[in-house]
Amino acid sequence: MDRAATSARIADLIAPFNKKGIAITDTVTFAGDLEWDSLTVMDFVAAIEDEFDIIISMNQQAEIETYGQLVDAVTRLRG
């Protein structure tokens, strides 16, 4: 799966968590723009992990602030 396809699937998974209806671009931040708290982040990360059958450890999560960084990380983790 290429980056665009990965991005499309992640965009679908974000929808239920995107309560404020923010337009999703690569520069959107989870903490700042989407205003997610730690519980929302945990549920969302679990959804991504299950969808792609990967682990995104806390160590890796600390490096992911924007949607674009998440898409890159998932693309990389899927090898």
Place this chain on the structure above:
Amino acid sequence: MTDVLTQTDLFSKFDPLIEQRRALLSTGLTDPFNLVMERVLSPTEAICNGRPTILLGTYNYMGMTFDPDVIAAGKQALDEFGSGTTGSRVLNGTYAGHRAVEDALREFYAMDHAMVFSTGYQANLGIISTIAGKGDYIVLDIDSHASIWDGCKMGDAEVVPFKHNDIEAMEKRLRRIPEGAGKLVVLEGVYSMLGDIAPLKEMIAVAKAHGAMVLVDEAHSMGFIGPNGRGVAEDQGVLDQVDFVIGTFSKSVGTVGGFCVSNHPKFEIMRLVCRPYVFTASLPPSVVHTAATSIRKLMHAGEKRAHLWENSRTLHAGLIARGFALGTQTPQSAIISVIMPDLERGAAMWEALLHEGLYVNLARPPATPAGMTLLRCSLCAEHTAEQVQTIIGMFERAGKAVGII
């Protein structure tokens, strides 16, 4: 001139918390995090603000703090060994008492090795950060205690949390760990915020099926849960599957200190490689002698355990009957957690209970799960049946006064 309170510096990050506290205390509320026990009369009673107060938030589950044998052992150790060791366990800080308390722990758990730390926090910090290194994976419950999280943060392992007590979520994460990586699963017997227990039997079976080592923090179950008071893993018949049990002396044992017990054949090397064990002073002689005496008495405390269970069941049923929302549907431990609608009313309820003459713990985010405000009650084997009825009456009056029930 710049006002020191408005200038930006390293303390600016605490401004939201400072403001929250200011707003709460400006209502004239007693500071819930600044209470002084002026005198302590027994494991269940103290004088706070000049008022006799029933203690229902101390984790002093087995009421050992005023046990005559325990006190005598501490006094004797003070006389014979002095007030402190002034040294690390690996240098001049191992006295006869440190060996004696580790012997008592080995016997209590029927395990081969016991290592005593200066606090329970340091036991988790030290063991977790030392055994899980770079390239290893720690899979842990999201509601784990701060000392477990800090142990993860201090080490170099990959940290993978899963939803609280969710066996399937844990299994999925274990399954995805790369082939050949070291795996440590970290669980707790009793989760202290809601007082619920873990399905250790099922979770440990899954962990073992995936080749993981298992560490269980039994801080809130020692002395009370299980046929011999060894904790939830013993109660569920899986203690032999646990690689490391972490515990504390500051709850049922009734003093301060932490420990890890294990059957791992190489466990003793921990004493040389575990930094929170090596680079701190050991416990004072009086503390280790009180702990050793207390642990040996807890081996034969079946009647006290039965009474504590009775207290837990009575308080749980009494609070449910009066309309309080509790953290668990059934009494699972000696912790009964009362869910408050918000911090403001939680703090008001806490103060109303204090005026009634009852001390409980006010717990709030980030220590609590799901952003809850909780009034945490921890029962003691020394609470009498009458005291428990008195406590229920205090809750009813305070709850009505604050408008929670």
